[in-house]
Amino acid sequence: MLGRSPIARFLTMPNKHTDAEAALKKLGQHLRLGWAKKHPVSDKSLESVKNTVREQWEKEQVTERPSKPAPAPAKDKSRKPEGPDRD
Amino acid sequence: MEQLIKLVKTYRLSSGLAERQRLADAIVRLIASDLCAFVFSAIKPHAAEDVSQEVLISITNSLKTFKGNSNGEFWEWCYMITRRRIYDHLRKKKSDRLQPMPHEELLDLVDASAQAAPMTAADRHDLEYALKLLDSSKPECRGYLWNHYVIGFDYGEIAEEQNLKYDNVRMKIGRCLDEAQSLVS
Numbered sequence: 066m067l068g069r070s071p072i073a074r075f076l077t078m079p080n081k082h083t084d085a086e087a088a089l090k091k092l093g094q095h096l097r098l099g100w101a102k103k104h105p106v107s108d109k110s111l112e113s114v115k116n117t118v119r120e121q122w123e124k125e126q127v128t129e130r131p132s133k134p135a136p137a138p139a140k141d142k143s144r145k146p147e148g149p150d151r152d
Numbered sequence: 153m154e155q156l157i158k159l160v161k162t163y164r165l166s167s168g169l170a171e172r173q174r175l176a177d178a179i180v181r182l183i184a185s186d187l188c189a190f191v192f193s194a195i196k197p198h199a200a201e202d203v204s205q206e207v208l209i210s211i212t213n214s215l216k217t218f219k220g221n222s223n224g225e226f227w228e229w230c231y232m233i234t235r236r237r238i239y240d241h242l243r244k245k246k247s248d249r250l251q252p253m254p255h256e257e258l259l260d261l262v263d264a265s266a267q268a269a270p271m272t273a274a275d276r277h278d279l280e281y282a283l284k285l286l287d288s289s290k291p292e293c294r295g296y297l298w299n300h301y302v303i304g305f306d307y308g309e310i311a312e313e314q315n316l317k318y319d320n321v322r323m324k325i326g327r328c329l330d331e332a333q334s335l336v337s
Contacts, residue, residue: 082326085285085333089301091275092282096302099261100192101185102268110184110208111177117212118176122169
């Protein structure tokens, strides 16, 4: 029971902004809905998106698979450098 | 709309080209109307189309780098990119700024929304009330009410954009709403 405490008055007090806020938000929803109805996403936009994804994907393929260096003859690291014996 | 963040998360994980294209297509279909409506509310129509296109491409290009995990975070991120593209354009061409969106254009969109989904008498009453609130506001207040309630920016985003403190914006918007309500009633 909250009685007539200030908290009770605060909790039961109607928010004077509520109607106006709700109406403005509803306007936003309807404008977006109306916009979508009047201007559906164009094929051109969707095509650009598709191309963007492809370009990005192609770049990734290049960076993920760096070109391998030409195969070099296997070297035995323990082997001494070749060359004339200077002793 | 939880579907949106699921698509984004799947996109981040997908590696196949066809799969990514399918996902990007589905994501763009879900976000395009909101973002393009925002662009068209800020820039004159002849330029807004190109900027909208740039926005969708920028978002697609950056989908892999999006770090968030919720719809809210994703929308915030999309609007951040959209605002940047709008500012980039307006920096180059100030004369393309459109403010406010003309009343006739708003009515036109409201009518179009009624074709998309039936509108009750109560809805129509609310929308007329909302338009009166905007029309009766001074330009600065109209901008705040528009950005916060109609477009959906939170106080923090508006504060950042306007270089103001969060509480300052919150109080300004509250005062603007009070003023508009008193003028309409």
